[in-house]
Amino acid sequence: MARGVSRARTARRIAAGAAYGGGGLGLVGAAAVGLVLAEVQFAKRTVGTGLGDPPRADGLYGSEFAGPAAAGAEPGQAPLRLGMMGDSTAAGLGVRRARQTPAALLASGLAAVAERPVELRNVAVSGAMSDDLDRQAGLLLDGELPPPDVCVIMIGANDVTRRMPPTQSVRHLTSAVRRLRLAGSEVVVGTCPDLGTIEPVYQPLRWLARRVSRQLAAAQTIGVVALGARTVSMGDLLGPEFAANPREMFGPDSYHPSAEGYATAAMAVLPTLCATLSLWPESDRLEVARNEDMLPVAKAASAAAGQAGTEVTQARGPWALLKHRRRRRVPAEDLAAPPTPHPSGTALPPRADSPSAS
Numbered sequence: 001m002a003r004g005v006s007r008a009r010t011a012r013r014i015a016a017g018a019a020y021g022g023g024g025l026g027l028v029g030a031a032a033v034g035l036v037l038a039e040v041q042f043a044k045r046t047v048g049t050g051l052g053d054p055p056r057a058d059g060l061y062g063s064e065f066a067g068p069a070a071a072g073a074e075p076g077q078a079p080l081r082l083g084m085m086g087d088s089t090a091a092g093l094g095v096r097r098a099r100q101t102p103a104a105l106l107a108s109g110l111a112a113v114a115e116r117p118v119e120l121r122n123v124a125v126s127g128a129m130s131d132d133l134d135r136q137a138g139l140l141l142d143g144e145l146p147p148p149d150v151c152v153i154m155i156g157a158n159d160v161t162r163r164m165p166p167t168q169s170v171r172h173l174t175s176a177v178r179r180l181r182l183a184g185s186e187v188v189v190g191t192c193p194d195l196g197t198i199e200p201v202y203q204p205l206r207w208l209a210r211r212v213s214r215q216l217a218a219a220q221t222i223g224v225v226a227l228g229a230r231t232v233s234m235g236d237l238l239g240p241e242f243a244a245n246p247r248e249m250f251g252p253d254s255y256h257p258s259a260e261g262y263a264t265a266a267m268a269v270l271p272t273l274c275a276t277l278s279l280w281p282e283s284d285r286l287e288v289a290r291n292e293d294m295l296p297v298a299k300a301a302s303a304a305a306g307q308a309g310t311e312v313t314q315a316r317g318p319w320a321l322l323k324h325r326r327r328r329r330v331p332a333e334d335l336a337a338p339p340t341p342h343p344s345g346t347a348l349p350p351r352a353d354s355p356s357a358s
Contacts, residue, residue, distance in 0.1 A: 008218065008302035054091040054126065057098035061118045062111025079117040080277070082107050083148035083185070085136045085176070089193065089234075090124035090154035092262060100259040105266035106152060106273060113274050121148070129158045130169045133176035140180075147183040150277055152269060154234065156192025156216055160209075166216050174223040186276040187229035190269055191217035191305065194235050214305040221301035225314045231301075232272050234265065235308025268309040271325035275311075280325070284313065290324045 060066075060079060084090050084103040092101025099108070107120040123139040125132065133155065141147050153176070159169040177187050196210030214235075221231040274280040286292040295303065297312075300320040304310040311323040 008298040054088070054093045054101060055096065055098040056122070057092065057101045057104040057107075058121055059119075061104070061107040061120060062114075063117055065111060065115050066117045077116055079119040080110060080114060080150070081146065081148045082110060082118050082120050083140045083151035083180075084120065084122040084124050085133060085140070085151060086124040086154035086190070087128040087156075087158055088124075088126035089157070089190075089262075089265075090152070091122065091126050093126045095259045095262060097259075100262060102154070102262045102266040102269075103152075105263055106270060109266070109270040110273060110277075110279075113270075114277070114279050121145075124154070127158060128155070129162060129164055130155050130172035130176075131164070133172055134179070137176045137179050141183050147180070148185045150186040150188065150273060151180050152188045152190065152273060153177070154190035156213070156220060157195060160192065160195060160212055160216060166219055169216060170219050170223045173220055174227060177224045177227050177229050181227050181229065187224070187227075188269060188272050188276055189220060189224050189229055189231045190234045190265070191220045191231050192234065194308070214302075217305040218298070218301040221304060221312050222297055225297060225301075225312055225320055228314060230272050230276055230311055230313040231304065232269050233304040233306075233308050233310045233312075235305065235310075272311045272323075275325065284321055284323070286321065286323075292324055293322050294319050295322055296320070 065077075066079070082103075084106070088094075090102065092098075092103065095101060098104055101122070103120055103122040103124070107118045111118040121140060123136045125136075128136070133153065140151065153173070155173060156169070158164075159166075173189070177189065180187050192213050194210050195213045196207065217233060217235070221233075224231060271280050275284070286294060293300075294315055296318050297314070297320045300312045300322045303322055304312045307324075309324065311321075311325055313321050313323065315321050
């Protein structure tokens with residue numbers, strides 16, 4: 001209990017500093033943070049990357065649901081527009097096929113649930129930190145295409161490893177979320193993953209990495225739910241599966257998820273993605289049997305940071321809903337379908353000017 005209270009208090013301080021222009025609020029002692037980051041960077045150098053660029057997955061998913069609506073005969077059934085933003089996790093670094101990326105999995109799953117085509121635009125880049133989110137949002141909002149109906153953001157790991165002050169990290173994230181919300185987009189944020197799951201990082205530094213990651217994740221939640229967005233805790237990328245099967249869930253670099261790992265994470269985000277568009281059969285009614293609750297936002301954010309796959313959404317006033325939505329896998333045939341070319345007939349700007357992979 002004391003640990004949860006401490007995390008909630010720290011997350012409130014970080015979020016408040018982000019909102020009111022505060023400076024370098026520390027997460028843990030500077031020396032401890034330096035040890036954690038040095039160990040993580042050493043782990044990354046030890047395992048190496050050598051993964052190349054992630055495959056591009058932009059295009060139309062669920063084209064079998066299009067019919068005459070694709071030509072505009074029924075505007076209500078025009079393709080849903082899904083945007084994807086963030087870092088290498090959102091980009092799908094480490095897999096070989098576009099359909100294995102989390103964005104493609106979410107687009108396929110959303111199309112299957114909505115029984116409606118989904119137009120995907122993924123502007124996430126490997127190596128991105130939260131200060132790149134404004135640029136990414138501009139790619140989705142500033143062109144001739146309409147804004148996304150919903151946007152998924154996965155961000156935070158590089159902010160920790162590159163020592164971006166947490167208040168600055170949250171400030172960049174909330175600014176991007178606010179911009180998307182003002183444009184009419186729903187937003188789902190996958191919060192900072194648990195860096196304590198990286199295999200070459202050993203105790204006690206693994207515990208410290210987990211603490212840093214969870215405190216940032218909780219602060220991200222506090223910042224974005226106030227803007228009407230929902231968050232899903234990435235935590236240890238859905239812990240039990242990854243702890244039990246690290247060889248299957250991590251990719252060849254032992255740092256990024258494998259295709260199975262991305263699928264596990266995507267299927268945890270999918271229920272929230274569908275719920276934000278009122279497509280999921282479960283309402284926001286709390287299920288006590290599933291340990292769901294209505295809590296002050298900071299306490300909900302802290303609890304979610306410690307349990308991957310947990311959703312937080314604003315309820316009323318200072319209260320938020322803590323949800324554990326049931327994960328439902330999309331049939332394999334839906335996930336295996338490749339996208340059709342991007343409906344606009346134009347390619348997104350190249351990633352060459354983006355941060356280097358990490």
